[in-house]
Amino acid sequence: MATRLLGAGIVLFGALYLAFAIQLPMHTLAGPGAGFFPLAVAGLLLLSGIVAVFARGAQLSVEATAPKALAKVGAALASLFAFCAVLPYLGYLLAALLLAVAALRLFGTSWRASLMVGAALAAATWAIFVPLLGLSLPVGSLFS
């Protein structure tokens, strides 16, 4: 079942990809154009997706996950997406602190320890990347 669903998803993705690929120029005077290779890839995706939908024999199985654990993973992903969203406003130090605290809390770490470890992590990575390696991290539009 999982294989068929995956296959169907790939067929859908392949069709979408194909719809965009055929809008690209296929031929130029100097050989195949920008759309040539994407067209071939779309064909490959559709073909392998269809094979997965109809294949018999060895199938994939989904590893069982407790609903509670799955909710935790969902929360972790949500905090990662939230991090991306707030990073330009809050800046690296604050956003990283929040992300680390979220990750630690998902392990059941106490608020105190989470805040301490999170602050240490954010500060340490900032210290390594900005003054030491000379790279730049977002300061945050709220503070600048």
Place this chain on the structure above:
Amino acid sequence: MEMITGLAHGFSVAALPPNLLACFVGVLLGSLVGVLPGIGPNAGMALLIPLTFALPPEAAIIMLAGIYYGSMYGGSTTAILLNVPGEAASIMTAVDGYQMAKKGRPGPALAIAAIGSFVAGTLGIVGIMLVGPWLAEVALRFGPPEYFVLAAAGLVFLCGLSPNPFHIAFIMVGLGLAISTVGIDPITGTQRFTFGYTQLAQGIDLVPVIMGLYGIAEVLSMIEEGEQKARITKVRFKDLVPSWLEAKLSVWPILRGSGLGFLIGLVPGPATVVSSFLSYRVEKRLSRTPERFGHGAIEGVAGPESANNAATAGAMVPMFSLGIAFSPATAMLLAALVIHGVQPGPLFMVTAPDVFWGVIASMYIGNLLLLILNLPLVHLFVSVLKLPQNVLAAVVMILCVVGTYSLNNSLLDIWIMVIAGAFGYGLRKLRIDPSPLVIALVLGPMIEKSLRQTMFLANGEWGLIVTRPICVGVVAAVALLFAGNAFFKWRRRLPVGAALD
């Protein structure tokens, strides 16, 4: 002769204090990455690429290569002491290594694993020096048709070796190729699949995808499993010395593992994993007492541990001489070379001798350092496992984010990494190996370019490929391997009644 002067030059580069330091840091981090279960060489190298930005190219590649082969040492430590393979290439080591530890011989198992790794690593470097320049010379005659056939056949071969069914691995290849087409077309300059986002015009970078698929996905798995405590066996230095019999039994497995590992490293595929599995089976087959395997046979530690180290060396040959990567780890090395403005390929040894010979020489030094680090200091590495999982997860998450951002100062890269992380977690749940996707993403632009150039050269006539002997050879080799594999499967299926095996 050229080789000796090259190597001498290499040592003069590698022995410079900053490069020695880079080598030391690389192998130290590699051992750590190897010890920590889950954080394998792929995620480890991706996490640490930003650390190399400030370094000159040779120091950067020396450090990253150190992480790659260093992780093979570290992986065996936890496999033996805790029955927890630090990475997939140490799974076979855990079988007999842990049994030896349970029988009170963890020290000799660790010592033989380290010595085997050292011998294999050193022999593998000799292999690179012998095969690399030769292959580069051959590759100078390669045109677009050869590169196309080589890369495409490599992908097909990779799918054949995948632990998943062929069509599933092929889906991964398709996705990787599709991702590689995002951005400006390298030949005509047309924008493809950018949907008006100027940032997407540069294409989707390899590093955020690897960090997501391996790093973030690992953190998500850790969060799912929750806190786990490791129980640690103590090993003293004087317990490490193997008995005379153990040493004697290990000599041939180490040598066979080295040769086998190097050869498997040369061909596309998850070389470190495949070679350790194969070496284990070879040793069991050749042994006069195969019943000891699985109950603490030292050969079962010596062979696979040597094989996976030699495989890391073998895998570097196509990377250095052809500029093609067939594993995520060598893809990271390739990406790092390009970031530092060094173009790998047949002319690499001529145009960047400092990097090529410097890295080779540093691998001699690095293997020696690893032997020193891993024998007397083994308990230090094991104590890394005392680092609580929650802190480790937070550290990896933050490093992924900050590393990805600093690559191009791009917020979009972090989004890509998080999406790749969610996707990678899904793949783990389905037990799908993501590496064909990564390799297709790396090889995609090259496959596309060489295919289009080939079609232009051929002017619509497909006969061109048939007139190229190297192309025909590569296609025939892959076809033969598949035919052979199918034949063995078919033969094994023959005794229908006795299919209980």
